[in-house]
Amino acid sequence: MSDTPATTSGSVPRTLGRVALGAFLLAAGISHLTWARGEFLAQVPDWVPLDGDTVVIASGLVEIGLGGALIGLPGKRVAVGWLTAAFFVAIFPGNISQYVTHTDAFGLTTDRARAVRLLFQPLLVLWALWATGAWRDRPRRG
Template sequence: MNRLSLPRHLARTLLGLALIGAGVSHLTTLRQDFQAQVPGWVPLDKDVVVLASGVVEIGLGAALLALPRQRVTVGWVVAAFFVAVLPGNISQYLTRTDAFGLNTDQARLTRLFFQPLLVLWALWSTGAWPKTGAKRP
């Protein structure tokens, strides 16, 4: 298996810790804010969606930290997760719902542009994309 460069390893570790922190906040202090992002068309209780996504985030963050041999696969799964939650961010913008201190249309719109960066972060930091980023041991 090819090893990651130090910057990619650090970025993967930081992303893992951030996902764990976000997941814990889903289950505790920011639960209501996350509920505000669940689109109305989702046929599940908003609290169930928030709790489940929090557990998934904790699991993904832990996988980034604890499964270095599967890091490429985990990177693709994390990227897919970031794509999967994008409708919540779009819904928050379209419904003009205040949460996370995003209380203007401009702030909510600006946040949408960060989601693709999270996808790229997951792929780059795990060596999932581009494949040329890993170095040989």
């Protein structure tokens, strides 16, 4: 049985990791639009040139889309993996802003707690790349 990116979703642990990450993103996206909207709004940096609520809604919709794609599009897992990793990189400035501005949100009420959270963002990037096999199955030149 071949494990080519176009035809399979990868190993059982990677598949479970991909589905778990998808479920996590679906829940996070829904929370952007409902019960945690204010918490996410607190993370939008002042320098973002858009209305904070618009940013929260848009990022929530992106999370829902990525979560659904991680679960429902295993044949596109490599592309979705790269998009998910890029999304985690793109939202990192919000986490940095929360730390730098000493903003309380999500129970992070100390600079230490906010700093520890910063360490988890690279882990999310790695999770997306590993669970989808995106790094392993990336297109190579030559």
